[in-house]
Amino acid sequence: xxxxxxxxxxxxxxxxxxxxxxxxxxxxxxxxxxxxxxxxxxxxxxxxxxxxxxxxxxxxxxxxxxxxxxxxxxxxxxxxxxxxxxxxxxxxxxxxxxxxxxxxxxxxxxxxxxxxxxxxxxxxxxxxxxxxxxxxxxxxxxxxxxxxxxxxxxxxxxxxxxxxxxxxxxxxxxxxxxxxxxxxxxxxxxxxxxxxxxxxxxxxxxxxxxxxxxxxxxxxxxxxxxxxxxxxxxxxxxxxxxxxxxxxxxxxxxxxxxxxxxxxxxxxxxxxxxxxxxxxxxxxxxxxx
Numbered sequence: 001x002x003x004x005x006x007x008x009x010x011x012x013x014x015x016x017x018x019x020x021x022x023x024x025x026x027x028x029x030x031x032x033x034x035x036x037x038x039x040x041x042x043x044x045x046x047x048x049x050x051x052x053x054x055x056x057x058x059x060x061x062x063x064x065x066x067x068x069x070x071x072x073x074x075x076x077x078x079x080x081x082x083x084x085x086x087x088x089x090x091x092x093x094x095x096x097x098x099x100x101x102x103x104x105x106x107x108x109x110x111x112x113x114x115x116x117x118x119x120x121x122x123x124x125x126x127x128x129x130x131x132x133x134x135x136x137x138x139x140x141x142x143x144x145x146x147x148x149x150x151x152x153x154x155x156x157x158x159x160x161x162x163x164x165x166x167x168x169x170x171x172x173x174x175x176x177x178x179x180x181x182x183x184x185x186x187x188x189x190x191x192x193x194x195x196x197x198x199x200x201x202x203x204x205x206x207x208x209x210x211x212x213x214x215x216x217x218x219x220x221x222x223x224x225x226x227x228x229x230x231x232x233x234x235x236x237x238x239x240x241x242x243x244x245x246x247x248x249x250x251x252x253x254x255x256x257x258x259x260x261x262x263x264x265x266x267x268x269x270x271x272x273x274x275x276x277x278x279x280x281x282x283x284x285x286x287x288x289x
Contacts, residue, residue: 028264035257046253054254058262063243063255067262070240073154074222077161078169078215084162085169085214090203092170093177108167116164120231123160127151127232152234160228165221169214176210176283177203212278216270223263 038049058064092104111119126132129146137143149155180203188198204211226241240263247256274280 031257032261032264035254035261037254037257039252039254044251054252054256054258055262057252057255058258063247063259066238066243067240067259069238070223071266073157073161073239074219077158077165077222078218080158080162081166081169081218082211082215084166085173086211089170089173089177093174108170111163112167116225116227117231119164120160120228123156123163123232124151127156127159151232152237154233154237156232157229157237160232161222161225164225164228165218168217168221172213172217172283173207173210176207176213179283180206208278209280209283212274212280213283216274216280219270220267223267 034046035054036050036052037046038051038053039045040047058067092101096104124131127150128134129148129151131151133150134143134146137147138145184202184206185198188202193201223239224241226239226245229237229239229242240259244256244259247253247259271280
């Protein structure tokens, strides 16, 4: 019976695997290979003259500082999103009723019906010199003049990034919490465990895969973002995606591919660490009896 079903299952599995290879893995391999090629001014393209000029250019031009700054921003934004997303997910799943649950999920997802540009620009109306916050600070007498550092600063960039990518931390956490058997928490309460004891000994360990998945999703999205930085960070602000666009404009394609390769290595390293330590793959495993 198993042998008769195997060809059918293989045929069903082949199209998605081919799609993943064609649209996912192959482009990444091409980027890595092209990062070692050389720029040919005759053909105005790259040629297979293998060298490390693209990677050396990152160090020579000081672009590594932008890469490090981007990774720090992504790490900090992901942590902030988790700090907000975990209690939010807990409230949605364990405290809110069915109707309130739907309302809260709608409030989280509705902002995504608009573009990143509109959402980022709206924060300029909130954080600007004549924005809502500055008007309120002056109205209540906390400040006598507008606060300049609220906009066109790292603070504004982080606020915009957290607002944009918070749902990417909430939904993996909701998924992991819905996979927790409620009898575990009920048994802990019957044995005298309080809220914090149940949280630290039961809920956090059982949702660690969702915690890391939320961290990873936000981290990856921030590394690839550019709108929030350009709209809220000012003229001098930069991030990896903006730097890659600048490098591509001057036709330095090997360096652009080298920057992308470094980012890919960091992200794949995080995925391997997450799967090893936090059991990232368990978030997507079938737990049906």
